[in-house]
Amino acid sequence: MIIALFIGFIMNTNGQHAIKVTGTASARLISALSINADKAMSFGNLLVSSTEAATVKLRPTDSLREFSSETAVSGINGSDNMSVAxxxxxxxxxxxxxxxxxxxxxxxxxxTATGSNKTMTVNNFTLSFDNTNxxxxxxxxxxxxxxNRFTVGATLNIGASQTMGDYIGSYNIVINYE
Structure with missing residues (x-):
């Protein structure tokens, strides 16, 4: 009986054989996104006729300005006074x-003008694709x-007794593939 058991362990009955399958691998290389700032945002020349605070909203769809208080701040007419998103x-x-x-x-x-209130904030950034806000x-x-092109507008916050002068600053826009 021991011999029969031993023979059973020696004889390997393998009913399976190796099956081979070929998989595929793929990749698609795409160009990196790039962005160019074609035109700087400008709120244009602003006439400040009061010491009270005010805001100027620059619309991205048409670069028109909306003033919170016409008595405090207004635009100046003329071709050198271009507001642009x-x-x-x-x-x-x-x-x-x-x-x-x-x-x-x-x-x-x-x-960099001389004065005590030499900083303004810009916020509420909005954008427009094909003139759709x-x-x-x-x-x-x-x-x-x-x-693809798009325009960006924002709101300028003019403080009370703001120093007169040219103001400049920068903002970041981030783009990513979805």
């Missing part, structure tokens, strides 16, 4: 989606040629 061009893989993120907090713009963090699709 920031204009940006995105380039990447045609027909792919990308997301635009605008600043979610205020940025500061400053002047939209919120930040919006997904858009690149066109067939891989190019």
């Amino acid at each position: 920031g204009i940006f061009t995105v380039q990447g893989e045609p027909n792919t989606n990308y997301k635009v993120s605008l600043p979610d907090s205020s940025i500061e713009i400053n002047t 939209v919120a930040s963090d919006l997904t858009q699709q690149l066109s067939n040629d891989g190019i």
Whole structure:
């Protein structure tokens, strides 16, 4: 009986044989997104006729300004007083989606002029695709040629007794494929 048991362990009855399958691997290389600032945002020349605080909203759809108080601040007519929304061009893989993120907090713009109140804030950034006003963090699709343009507006906050002068500052826009 011991011999029969031993023979059973020696004889390997393997009813399976190896099966081979071939898998595939793939990759698609796409061009990186790029963005160009074509035109700087400008609130234009502003006539300050009061010591009270005011705001100026620059619309991204048409670059028109809305004043919180016409008695405190107003625009100056003339061709050298152009208010313009920031204009940006995105380039990447045609027909792919990308997301635009605008600043979610205020940025500061400053002047080197002499005075005590030399900083203003800019906030409430909005953007426009094809003259349609939209919120930040919006997904858009690149066109067939891989190019898309959008404009950015914001609100300028002029403080009480603001120092007169030229103000400048910068803000960041982030784009990513979706």
